[in-house]
Amino acid sequence: MKVFISDDQEPQRLWLNDVITKQLDDLNFDYELAPAWQPADVLAAVKASRGPNLYFLDIVLQREINGIQLASKIRDYDPDGFIVYVTVRDDMMPATLDAMTTPTGFISKANMFDVVHFAPQVRQVLEVIKKRLNCLQREMEPTLTIQSGALLLTLKLKDIVYCEKVHGLRTTRIITTDQAYVVHKNLNTIKAQLTNGRFFNEFQSYALNLSMVVSVDFNKGVIRMINGDRLTFSRGTIKKLRAYYQAQE
The missing domain is CATH 2.40.50.1020 (LytTr DNA-binding domain)
Incomplete structure (x- = not known):
């Protein structure tokens, strides 16, 4: 499973990389952290990989498309992937549902750079994903x-x-x-x-x-x-x- 962290603010992206990978390691995920974060690069990597993958997306992604639009395109190639929005724009949550991106979770940036309060939010989402992955793997068992x-x-x-x-x-x-x-x-x-x-x-x-x-x-x-x-x-x-x-x- 590839893990994508797409945030156009480099200090935030690098900090998210550290916090998220620490929780992934603690929960014994089998994963590879993808270097791609810009929308075009993420989509190219998704097309070339087998899902389900894990995506942490900033909704207010100030690139050619925003995080919601990127999630919609990801769904074309990875319908079973896990999309987690990391954002300060809680008011945009309804838009993610209208776009039918089927997010697994939302993490507020209100506690950005505060590991004590931010890491538990990441862990809670990852624990849910871990359970769903286990179910998917059982369903994929050859019969x-x-x-x-x-x-x-x-x-x-x-x-x-x-x-x-x-x-x-x-x-x-x-x-x-x-x-x-x-x-x-x-x-x-x-x-x-x-x-x-x-x-x-x-x-x-x-x-x-x-x-x-x-x-x-x-x-x-x-x-x-x-x-x-x-x-x-x-x-x-x-x-x-x-x-x-x-x-x-």
């Missing part, structure tokens, strides 16, 4: 989604132990860490969603979550999974897994 008849199944990939073709039927068993599901989908259709590097899809009748593999006996063709299941393969089949592991070395 397997299957429509099987009236059943709509969404499973986190990290919870799937393995998937197994049910022979003779266009059906697959999906084994998770706490439950087993039988879905009317062929295994190859499911494998198409298991492409994030966590799964080994080279077996004809199985897709294995490699992080759930406890041990492999290549001589006996036995793979033991974290849930206690023992999967048996012929030597010709299991050599595909041996080749995969050797390629990773």
Whole structure:
């Protein structure tokens, strides 16, 4: 996540840099402080980066556009970013809502250069952002989604132990860490969603979550999974897994 601090008054901008980064560090944010602060430079950097980013904007930004207009343009490229207005113009708060910039917070400049009173305002906003980031990250966790008849199944990939073709039927068993599901989908259709590097899809009748593999006996063709299941393969089949592991070395 990039952090932008846009204020045209250099002493204020440098002071904000120090106070804000101190709070970011204290709250263990994973961030990079962007050097850009002028509107055109901020927008160029936003276009080239992946959000969500964090923006501290002075509303009365005396450049080609003000802070509200800059926020509106940021929204075109980073709709999930966190915009915080830092301003002496509390009377302009309604304008930020009319512009539909969806601010996360407002920090008054009344306490500028007074760390004791200013820093807690920054921290309060950052704590809210931290919670929302955690929610976003959970929502972005990769999943397997299957429509099987009236059943709509969404499973986190990290919870799937393995998937197994049910022979003779266009059906697959999906084994998770706490439950087993039988879905009317062929295994190859499911494998198409298991492409994030966590799964080994080279077996004809199985897709294995490699992080759930406890041990492999290549001589006996036995793979033991974290849930206690023992999967048996012929030597010709299991050599595909041996080749995969050797390629990773």
